Amino acid sequence: MKIAIVCYPTFGGSGVVATELGIALANRGHEVHFVTYRQPVRLELLNNNIFFHEVHVPEYPLFHYQPYELALSSKLVDTIKLHEIDLLHVHYAIPHAYAGYMAKKMLEEEGIYVPMITTLHGTDITLVGKHPFYKPAVTFSINQSDVVTSVSESLKKRTLETFDIKGEIEVIPNFIDTNKYKNNFTDCQRSKMATDEERIVTHISNFRKVKRIPDVIRVFHKIQSTLPAKLIMVGEGPEKEGAEKLCEALGISDRVIFLGNSNEIDKILCFSDLFLLPSESESFGLAALEAMVNRVPVISSNAGGIPEVNNHGVTGFLSEIGAIDDMAKNAIAILENDDTLETFKMNAIREAHKFDIQKVVPLYEEVYERAHKSRLSNA
Numbered sequence: 591m592k593i594a595i596v597c598y599p600t601f602g603g604s605g606v607v608a609t610e611l612g613i614a615l616a617n618r619g620h621e622v623h624f625v626t627y628r629q630p631v632r633l634e635l636l637n638n639n640i641f642f643h644e645v646h647v648p649e650y651p652l653f654h655y656q657p658y659e660l661a662l663s664s665k666l667v668d669t670i671k672l673h674e675i676d677l678l679h680v681h682y683a684i685p686h687a688y689a690g691y692m693a694k695k696m697l698e699e700e701g702i703y704v705p706m707i708t709t710l711h712g713t714d715i716t717l718v719g720k721h722p723f724y725k726p727a728v729t730f731s732i733n734q735s736d737v738v739t740s741v742s743e744s745l746k747k748r749t750l751e752t753f754d755i756k757g758e759i760e761v762i763p764n765f766i767d768t769n770k771y772k773n774n775f776t777d778c779q780r781s782k783m784a785t786d787e788e789r790i791v792t793h794i795s796n797f798r799k800v801k802r803i804p805d806v807i808r809v810f811h812k813i814q815s816t817l818p819a820k821l822i823m824v825g826e827g828p829e830k831e832g833a834e835k836l837c838e839a840l841g842i843s844d845r846v847i848f849l850g851n852s853n854e855i856d857k858i859l860c861f862s863d864l865f866l867l868p869s870e871s872e873s874f875g876l877a878a879l880e881a882m883v884n885r886v887p888v889i890s891s892n893a894g895g896i897p898e899v900n901n902h903g904v905t906g907f908l909s910e911i912g913a914i915d916d917m918a919k920n921a922i923a924i925l926e927n928d929d930t931l932e933t934f935k936m937n938a939i940r941e942a943h944k945f946d947i948q949k950v951v952p953l954y955e956e957v958y959e960r961a962h963k964s965r966l967s968n969a
Contacts, residue, residue: 591958592621594669596662596690597681599630603876604711607741607764608681609633614767614951616640625669627658643669659685659692666693670704677961679707679954680735683715684724687731694734705961708735710759712873712894715749729753736961739954742895745873760957763898764874765950768943771856771883780861783847784820789925791819792862792886794855794877795869797827802891804829805868805914807836807846809889812918814845817926821846824858859884863931864921867896870911875899878906883942887934889921899945905938 593615597608609630612622616639623641624630633642647661666689669675678693680686687708694706708731715728732738732755739762740746746759784790791810795801810821823833823846830848837843852858859865865881867890872878875896878888882899888906890896891913902908907920924934 591962592623592673592676593958594623594625594666594673594675594678595681596625596666596678596686597630599624599626599628599633603764603874604681604709605630607711607876608679608709610765610767610947611951611954612640614947615954618951618955621673623669623673623675625662625665641673659689662686662689663692663696666690667696670697671700671702675704677705677707677958679709679958681709682711683708683728683731687735688727691731691734705736705964706734707737707739707957707961708732709762710738710740710745710749710873712741712745712871715745715752715873725753729755733757736964737957739957741874742898744895744898748894762953762957763945763950764876764879765945765947766876766879766883766942767947768883779857783822783861785818788818788820789813789863790822790861791864791866791921791925792822792824792859792881793866794824794858794880795827795867797825797829797833799829800870801827801829802868802870802912803833804836805912805917806866807833807840807842808914809866809868809917809921810846811840811842812914813921813925814842816922819845819925822858822862823848824850824852824855826851855880856884859886862886864889864925865906866917866921867891867900868909868911868914868917869893869896872896879942879945882938885935885939887924887931887938889917889924899941901937901941904934905941906934 595608595612598605616622621639625643627645629642645662645665647656647658678690680690690706739760741764743761746761793806813819837846865886865888867878869891872894878899881888888900890900891911892908893911900906909916
């Protein structure tokens with residue numbers, strides 16, 4: 591099958607999932623065409639079944655904001671016609687589903703019918719989508735999709751509560767390629783980050799307010815006051831500067847390492863003992879899953895889709911949003927005993943394998959087949 595995928599080409603969860611899905615589909619024999627404004631960060635190598643089509647937005651002084659949706663829909667029309675695409679899979683309701691709908695309508699004028707699958711990932715629903723300026727467009731885009739999927743039961747529930755959705759929403763969880771994490775590093779370079787006596791705690795995110803970065807720092811502050819520990823902060827975003835200042839104020843700057851964005855998350859997690867994710871909202875918690883597949887237990891908030899990933903008392907612990915003392919107490923309970931830590935590590939990787947990509951991709955292929963049959967009946 592020939593599939594066009596539209597996504598954000600960034601470090602964010604939706605872009606990573608879309609890219610990994612495309613790579614897996616290509617490995618299973620499908621022809622995959624990525625259509626976006628830059629080559630996705632996880633798309634390191636193109637192969638015989640993967641193609642990238644860059645969306646160029648011409649600069650016109652007439653526009654205060656350049657019309658990306660218009661450029662994207664036009665590029666989709668050209669790509670679908672030139673490569674005889676069978677279906678369109680867009681990740682994020684706006685602007686991608688909106689542009690996808692416009693492309694579909696333009697193609698229908700030429701007698702070409704292409705079904706559109708829309709996958710909802712999170713902030714397209716919980717943040718941007720519910721804004722009064724965008725809500726009508728988001729509702730319309732979802733309802734005009736041939737199939738709608740959500741990455742968690744929690745996100746599905748919030749979507750149905752927030753928007754007037756006419757059709758079904760199918761839950762297909764995010765996934766992880768467990769084969770990529772079977773590397774047994776002979777040298778994790780742990781000694782560069784901490785001494786043998788210190789536990790290593792890690793946080794990875796885009797440092798937005800919803801991630802509650804100050805909570806990460808404050809939880810760690812309590813951890814390191816009880817046992818020797820270092821904190822590794824991975825990512826970039828608007829909350830980073832404030833986090834650095836908070837570390838200075840708490841007198842723990844020498845115990846916190848800010849690494850910025852990284853393409854070597856697995857190498858960082860290979861020497862981590864605990865992962866902190868105190869987010870106010872997470873549609874799924876992909877960062878937690880990446881930690882778990884690297885044998886890293888998770889201390890997280892009981893928010894959004896995280897409980898569908900982090901099994902309380904098994905792979906880590908869940909606490910109410912902002913419950914810093916409880917998170918710190920649970921973290922110390924895992925870290926202070928080697929045997930306890932090892933048990934949680936083994937549980938984490940075992941649970942992560944339930945979300946292996948080889949179990950999830952067939953669910954998307956099922957959706958594709960159903961949509962493709964619909965296309966043939968409309969042709």
